[in-house]
């Protein structure tokens with residue numbers, strides 16, 4: 001099929017996510033290998049966002065492809081109540097990666113329904129109905145997960161589900177209070193959260209849900225002591241702590257799971273994306289032993305036709321094995337350190353860069369009109385003149401493919417990126433930031 005026909009079908013018959021539908025002009029990917037994609041004319045594009053921060057091991061990984069093929073030859077689908085080798089094996093592998101308080105996995109199709117089921121399980125376990133989550137967060141687009149979500153993608157679902165309460169993130173760059181240390185900031189945010197929980201009635205609160213490191217909403221890294229502080233409040237009131245590790249799980253932050261960076265153990269972990277790197281869609285919620293055991297004699301009112309799909313789980317087994325066998329975390333540590341240093345330099349060199357934040361190979365460049373006032377390059381929730389779209393377009397013209405959110409550019413390449421490849425791409429970012437500087 002010609003490139004024109006693919007584009008026509010895409011725009012004429014397909015509704016594209018999170019977009020106005022007029023004037024779409026997608027790049028048609030002809031083939032993809034490692035961190036690169038190619039169009040029909042052979043032009044190369046570098047995947048600097050790992051697609052939607054899911055393609056951790058890059059395109060064309062033979063081990064994953066062969067595992068899917070092998071399972072497809074055996075059988076492609078079997079219902080959730082049948083025993084299936086890849087399903088059980090992957091559940092065991094993921095539990096093996098988590099702290100010793102974890103017991104079982106409920107598999108889902110992706111991250112949204114992982115969060116949906118996590119809050120459902122928390123409500124069944126505690127018999128309470130309220131759920132706390134943060135404003136600067138994305139947890140999915142369906143009703144439950146969409147109501148957990150704090151950012152503007154929540155608005156079409158409003159008026160929201162009663163009992164979904166929002167609290168503030170520890171977004172230090174935009175905090176008006178100047179704290180003497182990260183610890184002091186954590187104490188403040190944790191105390192405010194505790195106060196809010198008290199006002200809402202702690203006996204009504206089933207769970208606190210948070211992205212361990214806030215992802216799309218700006219790679220907001222929790223300050224020292226914050227997550228252990230939230231853990232302490234949850235323990236005090238018998239509230240379950242759910243970490244949404246849909247983006248941060250499977251090596252993105254330099255640890256297998258993001259919370260390992262912060263000295264805290266959650267009660268549940270929602271995961272997706274990196275578990276199969278998108279080769280087949282899969283998500284899941286890992287549940288601690290005490291919660292898992294409570295369903296021994298209580299009906300687990302959760303279900304999906306494709307819970308633990310054999311092809312997805314076979315891909316998952318191959319992915320998790322690959323992370324371990326190829327010591328992917330080692331590469332994340334080395335490249336992550338280079339990325340952090342390079343972004344810091346870009347922050348110093350460019351007047352349009354207000355802040356850069358990174359952990360592992362997970363980073364955001366926050367653009368401002370004025371470094372001193374920190375006025376965002378585009379107002380919150382709006383970009384009427386398409387400023388960010390143009391910046392992402394300039395990057396794409398140079399073959400640097402990523403996406404923006406609010407006034408941030410997300411930089412999150414596949415975890416297999418090599419030193420020279422990273423250096424080459426960051427030079428393109430530097431070039432585009434000069435254009436942004438000039439526009440101010």
Ligand SMILES: Cc1ncc(COP(=O)(O)O)c(C=O)c1O
Nearest residue numbers: 110111112138139140246247272
């Ligand atoms: C932190 C987080 N949670 C949940 C989701 C939703 O996952 P999915 O799109 O697989 O349903 C996303 C998607 O980007 C995410 O970043």
